[in-house]
Amino acid sequence: MSTLKITDLHVSVENKMILKGINLEVKTSEIHALMGPNGNGKSTLLSAIMGHPKYKIEKGSIYLDDINILDLSVDERSKAGLFLGMQYPTEVSGVTNADFLRAAMNAHSDKPISLFKFIKQLDSEVEKLKMKPDLAHRYLNEGFSGGEKKRNEMLHMNLLKPKFALLDEIDSGLDVDALQIVSDAINEMRSDKFGAIIVSHYERLFDLVKPTHVHILVDGKIVKSGGYELVKKIDNEGYDWIREELHIDLKEEVGNYDK
Amino acid sequence: MISNNYNILVNNDVVETKLQYHKTKDGIIFNIENDCNLNISHQFGPKVIINFNKNVKCFINSIYEVPAVEPIIDLNIEQNCHIDEFISFDDQLIDLKINRNVNVKDNAQYECSVASFNDCNIDYKIKIDLIGENASAIHNVACLNKDNYKKQFDVEIINNAINTSGVLNNFGVVKNSATLIFNGIGNIIKGARKSQAHQESKIITFDENVVAQANPYLIIDEADVEASHAAAVGQMDEEQLYYLQSRGISVDEASLLITYGYLKPILNKIKNDKLKNKLEKIIEDKVMI
Numbered sequence: 001m002s003t004l005k006i007t008d009l010h011v012s013v014e015n016k017m018i019l020k021g022i023n024l025e026v027k028t029s030e031i032h033a034l035m036g037p038n039g040n041g042k043s044t045l046l047s048a049i050m051g052h053p054k055y056k057i058e059k060g061s062i063y064l065d066d067i068n069i070l071d072l073s074v075d076e077r078s079k080a081g082l083f084l085g086m087q088y089p090t091e092v093s094g095v096t097n098a099d100f101l102r103a104a105m106n107a108h109s110d111k112p113i114s115l116f117k118f119i120k121q122l123d124s125e126v127e128k129l130k131m132k133p134d135l136a137h138r139y140l141n142e143g144f145s146g147g148e149k150k151r152n153e154m155l156h157m158n159l160l161k162p163k164f165a166l167l168d169e170i171d172s173g174l175d176v177d178a179l180q181i182v183s184d185a186i187n188e189m190r191s192d193k194f195g196a197i198i199v200s201h202y203e204r205l206f207d208l209v210k211p212t213h214v215h216i217l218v219d220g221k222i223v224k225s226g227g228y229e230l231v232k233k234i235d236n237e238g239y240d241w242i243r244e245e246l247h248i249d250l251k252e253e254v255g256n257y258d259k
Numbered sequence: 260m261i262s263n264n265y266n267i268l269v270n271n272d273v274v275e276t277k278l279q280y281h282k283t284k285d286g287i288i289f290n291i292e293n294d295c296n297l298n299i300s301h302q303f304g305p306k307v308i309i310n311f312n313k314n315v316k317c318f319i320n321s322i323y324e325v326p327a328v329e330p331i332i333d334l335n336i337e338q339n340c341h342i343d344e345f346i347s348f349d350d351q352l353i354d355l356k357i358n359r360n361v362n363v364k365d366n367a368q369y370e371c372s373v374a375s376f377n378d379c380n381i382d383y384k385i386k387i388d389l390i391g392e393n394a395s396a397i398h399n400v401a402c403l404n405k406d407n408y409k410k411q412f413d414v415e416i417i418n419n420a421i422n423t424s425g426v427l428n429n430f431g432v433v434k435n436s437a438t439l440i441f442n443g444i445g446n447i448i449k450g451a452r453k454s455q456a457h458q459e460s461k462i463i464t465f466d467e468n469v470v471a472q473a474n475p476y477l478i479i480d481e482a483d484v485e486a487s488h489a490a491a492v493g494q495m496d497e498e499q500l501y502y503l504q505s506r507g508i509s510v511d512e513a514s515l516l517i518t519y520g521y522l523k524p525i526l527n528k529i530k531n532d533k534l535k536n537k538l539e540k541i542i543e544d545k546v547m548i
Contacts, residue, residue: 050505053497074504075513083505090502094520100503103516107507139520156506 001192002028002065002081002163004049009060011041011048017058018044020220026213028163028195031186033211033231035201037239041220042199043087046166049197050084051077064163079108081163085153085170092140097152098122100140101159108160125158128188130181146173154185165189165196171205183208203235218248261316263295271304286331291315299332300324306331313337318533319344325351333360338391340367343531345374347541352379359384365391365420372534373412375402376545381410389416389423389454397426399529400441401522401538403546405434415444418454418484427458429473430525432518438470443488449480456486459528463521465495465514519546 004026011019018041026032034042048055049062051074062069069077092100101122106112126136129151141149150170157165167186171179186196186209200206206214206228214230215222216239223246224230233241242248268275269287280289286306291297294316301307301323309332311317321332321344336342348355363369375381387396396416404410416425429441445456460473475488495517503513522542529535 052501073510074501075507075509078505078507086502086505090496090498092499092503092517092520094523095516100506100508100516103508103512104506107509107512160506 002195003063004082004164004195004197005061005063006045006049007061007063009045009048009062010058011044012056012058013044013054018055018220019048022060022217022220022222024197024215024222026164026195026197029190029192030195030212031190031209032195032197033206033214034197034199034217035214035231035234036217038201040218042217043168045217046084046168046197046199049077049166050074050082075107078104078160078162083157083160083162083165085150085157085165085167087168087170087172089141089144089149089153091142091144093142095140096137097140097155098136101136101156104156105159121159125155128158129155129185131155147175147178150174150182151178151185154182158185158189161189161194163193163195165194165198167196167198169199169201171200171202179204180208203231206231216242218242223248261294261296261318263293264298265295266298266300267307268300269304269307273304286333291317296320298322301332306333308333308335310335311337311340311342314339316341317343318531320537321346322349323347323352323355323357324349331358334362334369336361336363336367336369338365338367340364340369342367342369343534344369344371345534345537346371347374348377348379348381350377352377352381354380356382357384359386361385361387361396363387363389363391363394363396366393367391368395370397370399370529370531370534372399372529372538373401374538374541374545375400375404375410375412376541378406378408380408381412383411384413385415387414387416387425388419389425390419391423392420393422394420395424395426397528397530398428399525399538400429400431401525401542402429402431402439403434403518403522404431404437404439407436409438409440411438411440411442413442413444415446416456418445418447418451418456420451420454422453423451424455425457426455426528427460428525428528429458429460430522431460431462431471431473432465432521433462433469433471434465436466436468440470440472440474441490442472442474442476443490444476444478445486445488446478447481447484447486451481452483454481454484456484457488459489460491461489461521462492463495463517464492465518515546519543522546 006024009022216224292312297319299321427443433439441460443458462471473490475490
């Protein structure tokens with residue numbers, strides 16, 4: 001059992017404070033849904049956890065068990081067990097998906113994975129995700145459709161087997177079938193060795209991947225936490241009820257720094 | 260499959276080879292009459308001129324070795340020849356100036372790939388004259404330069420005759436405080452109708468202190484031609500670095516992967532498989548340490 005503990009996290013970008021005191025504790029075996037209006041800091045939180053250099057930690061701490069991950073570089077955070085499934089995965093020309101994945105798996109392992117074992121694992125996951133077999137051998141994300149990129153993020157997650165996955169709108173751009181496949185991939189990872197924070201705007205993903213916890217993030221703070229009923233409420237009523245119930249002024253997008 | 264293999268080693272006035280040659284005031288002259296593979300190691304000394312008789316197919320593996328002070332290897336390629344050349348450089352080189360001339364006659368083809376990954380200064384000049392109808396040339400450079408070294412590649416292809424084709428591809432990566440300059444010159448002479456001159460030069464920079472230039476020049480004195488150029492100098496994408504790191508790859512290894520990825524597409528532009536394989540191996544060996 002591992003714990004990802006975020007305490008009083010304040011994060012700025014370009015001198016603008018985006019996160020204003022996030023407190024969140026996620027244990028393996030838990031799936032935390034993170035919802036909220038656009039531009040209020042959901043993606044910023046995930047990127048800050050992963051260590052994107054654009055985001056400056058002004059205050060607070062993030063611990064993975066007893067490791068202060070703010071002391072770690074991005075690759076060290078990955079090797080410690082964090083994985084960020086990105087909303088807009090970057091294209092890297094000239095580097096094949098398979099070569100990259102093998103390098104990444106080797107980085108996570110004490111000894112290099114044999115070619116045979118790697119190919120066997122890769123083929124198995126590609127089949128499960130119903131990806132085109134050639135996607136593994138094409139340049140990383142180059143020319144991939146939106147849906148292919150998201151499945152590819154799942155492929156990376158399944159092969160790297162993180163303790164905690166941070167999934168940023170992993171359902172955007174997916175058709176119904178692809179959403180089912182991606183959801184199956186997340187559900188298959190669910191165990192007492194795996195936890196996740198999932199950002200999404202849509203109930204349909206959380207219907208397929210039932211969260212254990214749901215949080216609403218507004219203006220850089222988690223303003224309400226609960227269970228699956230919050231997903232339903234947001235789907236039915238949007239976010240206006242927050243204004244009335246919690247007396248919070250819902251601002252228009254404060255700026256989307258995640259894209 | 261060419262079975263005849265010959266070595267030529269030129270070091271000052273010493274020439275080691277089983278091929279016949281003669282020394283003239285212009286240089287050491289070889290006449291190649293049959294298909295063969297040539298391994299040329301040019302260290303120091305007089306100009307080497309290789310004349311390929313008609314219809315010859317040849318693969319040249321040229322290595323510039325220490326001390327290699329201004330070595331010259333000129334090629335005269337007769338009708339219907341098919342000549343491929345791979346040029347690489349010894350790791351011990353410090354300064355190298357190369358000034359080459361290649362003449363390509365009717366229906367002959369010349370394809371050359373240059374792999375420059377060593378730490379040294381290079382001033383490379385080549386002029387390829389397409390002097391017969393339907394002659395063609397492709398010249399590719401893949402280059403990594405770092406530290407304080409300066410490398411400059413001036414590649415000129417002159418279309419002197421009808422229906423000739425010249426293509427230049429220069430792909431470079433430059434790091435630290437190094438300098439990398441690509442000057443690509445496509446020159447179509449008046450009367451060289453139906454000719455083509457195309458070039459693409461790309462440089463990616465890793466650091467602020469580098470000097471990087473990709474300069475395309477098209478000098479065209481004939482209307483009935485096809486010509487194009489693409490030149491780009493860009494910084495390494497920080498998002499790529501972050502993405503690779505987010506999967507556990509260290510920043511150093513991620514930089515190597517990006518370098519490798521940037522240079523690799525030049526392989527798709529190489530026609531000859533042997534040239535392609537040699538360049539791919541050298542990119543892997545030198546970049547993916």
